[in-house]
Amino acid sequence: MTGARLAVLGVGAVGRSVVELAAEYGHTITAVADSSSAAIDADGIDTEAVLDRKADEGVVGDADPDDALDADYDVLVEATPTTLGDAEPGFSHVAHALNRDKHAVLANKGPVAERYGDLRELEADSDGQIRFEATVGGAIPICSTIDDFGPDHITAARGVLNGTANFILSRMAAEGLDYDHVLAEAQDLGVAEADPTFDVEGIDAALKFVILSNVLADGDEEYTLDDATVEGITDIPGTALELAAEDGRTIRLIGEATPEGVSVGPRLVPDDGPLSVTGTLNIVQLETTHAGRLNISGRGAGGPETATAVLSDVSRLTQ
Amino acid sequence: MSDTASEVQTHTIRLELVDEPGELLGALEPISEAGGNLMSIYHERGNVTPRGHIPVEVDVSCAPDRFDRIVDSLREAGVNVIQAGSERYDEELVVLLVGHLVDTDLSDTLQQVEACANASLTDLSLSAPRGNDDSSSARMRLKTKSGTTDAVLSTLREIADGKDLHVIEPLTEGTQ
Numbered sequence: 031m032t033g034a035r036l037a038v039l040g041v042g043a044v045g046r047s048v049v050e051l052a053a054e055y056g057h058t059i060t061a062v063a064d065s066s067s068a069a070i071d072a073d074g075i076d077t078e079a080v081l082d083r084k085a086d087e088g089v090v091g092d093a094d095p096d097d098a099l100d101a102d103y104d105v106l107v108e109a110t111p112t113t114l115g116d117a118e119p120g121f122s123h124v125a126h127a128l129n130r131d132k133h134a135v136l137a138n139k140g141p142v143a144e145r146y147g148d149l150r151e152l153e154a155d156s157d158g159q160i161r162f163e164a165t166v167g168g169a170i171p172i173c174s175t176i177d178d179f180g181p182d183h184i185t186a187a188r189g190v191l192n193g194t195a196n197f198i199l200s201r202m203a204a205e206g207l208d209y210d211h212v213l214a215e216a217q218d219l220g221v222a223e224a225d226p227t228f229d230v231e232g233i234d235a236a237l238k239f240v241i242l243s244n245v246l247a248d249g250d251e252e253y254t255l256d257d258a259t260v261e262g263i264t265d266i267p268g269t270a271l272e273l274a275a276e277d278g279r280t281i282r283l284i285g286e287a288t289p290e291g292v293s294v295g296p297r298l299v300p301d302d303g304p305l306s307v308t309g310t311l312n313i314v315q316l317e318t319t320h321a322g323r324l325n326i327s328g329r330g331a332g333g334p335e336t337a338t339a340v341l342s343d344v345s346r347l348t349q
Numbered sequence: 350m351s352d353t354a355s356e357v358q359t360h361t362i363r364l365e366l367v368d369e370p371g372e373l374l375g376a377l378e379p380i381s382e383a384g385g386n387l388m389s390i391y392h393e394r395g396n397v398t399p400r401g402h403i404p405v406e407v408d409v410s411c412a413p414d415r416f417d418r419i420v421d422s423l424r425e426a427g428v429n430v431i432q433a434g435s436e437r438y439d440e441e442l443v444v445l446l447v448g449h450l451v452d453t454d455l456s457d458t459l460q461q462v463e464a465c466a467n468a469s470l471t472d473l474s475l476s477a478p479r480g481n482d483d484s485s486s487a488r489m490r491l492k493t494k495s496g497t498t499d500a501v502l503s504t505l506r507e508i509a510d511g512k513d514l515h516v517i518e519p520l521t522e523g524t525q
């Protein structure tokens with residue numbers, strides 16, 4: 031879809047970058063909302079002014095956030111915080127768009143991981159489509175690669191889909207430091223959030239592999255976070271990485287989406303293998319039926335990276 | 350790869366060597382002379398038998414009818430053969446065990462691992478805690494009978510669960 035009118039919900043790292051980059055992709059922003067305000071203009075908002083106001087005053091405009099849902103738009107971009115369980119308010123935002131026969135592009139993992147069947151049902155009754163490349167691996171085209179091959183031709187996905195955990199593990203290995211020390215460093219660098227629970231307990235990675243399982247199952251089966259076996263990295267002592275290194279291996283937080291189910295946990299991998307990416311990089315391996323293994327790696331998070339995936343999804347939408 | 354009776358098989362032989370230069374080489378010579386193909390050698394590092402010898406495990410592949418001859422020639426050459434089996438311990442498994450290994454009776458943990466019918470522990474490295482309540486780590490190298498990796502891993506998980514330890518498993522697929 032070219033020249034689309036976008037309503038962007040959420041103006042955090044991702045939403046802000048979508049607003050900034052939309053014009054470069056030929057799209058217009060007709061509505062923006064954060065948790066307490068909205069800016070709406072059917073002819074296109076003044077993106078710079080809106081982002082300045084957000085930075086200065088903490089609001090994007092004088093309208094009510096809910097008004098953004100009823101604004102003129104072709105595509106709703108859902109970039110509010112990921113929540114578990116009912117996945118609200120993200121789910122209702124997407125439902126609202128589909129009920130209006132509009133498209134929705136999600137960066138928010140909640141609805142796709144926790145309520146995939148509900149989403150697909152709403153989509154089936156709508157002229158609108160949903161896309162969610164940004165929910166899995168930021169800028170890395172994973173969902174669209176699966177689309178291209180067809181879910182029937184991919185038997186499994188595995189890899190590293192959490193940059194924060196990967197950063198911590200690769201720093202622990204490189205510097206011989208303990209978890210707590212490296213976590214503090216990661217927080218100073220802005221790589222880890224003040225509350226890193228989602229990342230270091232494996233929940234964020236698990237949501238992404240749940241999403242991949244949903245895509246691969248293609249409606250035959252539905253997964254949620256409850257179906258995943260999840261283990262984080264907080265119990266790994268520095269000595270474990272030392273012993274692994276002595277043997278030419280290292281530890282990575284590896285997720286797997288296979289016909290047997292979804293799992294995330296620390297695993298031993300060869301030091302020089304494709305899965306031992308360092309820093310905040312992500313990698314996914316797709317096992318294909320006739321073409322062996324694909325390795326796709328790149329930046330799995332960050333505002334502009336994730337916005338790139340969102341805007342590519344907008345381009346992929348068909349009228 | 351079909352598996353007919355006359356085909357080459359991997360056998361594990363446990364030896365004891367005196368800790369002297371050239372001993373290992375001397376022990377390996379009869380193997381190739383008797384038609385065996387040396388696949389791998391495992392030193393149980395830091396491990397000494399009650400008699401002060403070094404245990405060594407070698408994997409040898411040969412046709413089934415050659416195996417007895419290899420063991421005989423080893424014994425004739427004066428090598429102390431502890432165990433010679435034709436069981437195929439031909440898959441290697443490396444896992445890490447982390448947690449309060451010492452407080453939870455490491456030797457009991459290892460005994461439980463050794464009791465696992467499908468695996469034999471060939472190497473253990475321990476990295477002990479720095480502080481008092483830090484957890485420690487152990488790297489275990491196991492040889493498992495082919496096709497039993499999943500079973501061995503689940504046994505290891507059970508042993509670990511019983512002591513509130515964690516097993517860091519290798520990724521069995523996708524490592525190439």
Ligand SMILES: NC(=O)c1ccc[n+]([C@@H]2O[C@H](COP(=O)([O-])OP(=O)(O)OC[C@H]3O[C@@H](n4cnc5c(N)ncnc54)[C@H](OP(=O)(O)O)[C@@H]3O)[C@@H](O)[C@H]2O)c1
Pocket residue numbers: 039040041042043044045063064065066095108109110111112113119137138139140164165166168330331332333336
């Ligand atoms: N950051 C990444 O690299 C990345 C990568 C992939 C996916 N994602 C996902 O993308 C989403 C956004 O991430 P982010 O990093 O941009 O999050 P963030 O920085 O926390 O921003 C969240 C934004 O959502 C707004 N918001 C909260 N509740 C809202 C509501 N009811 N209606 C409208 N807006 C609401 C917040 O408003 P206020 O500004 O008023 O607080 C804020 O602007 C999350 O679901 C995240 O999991 C992020």
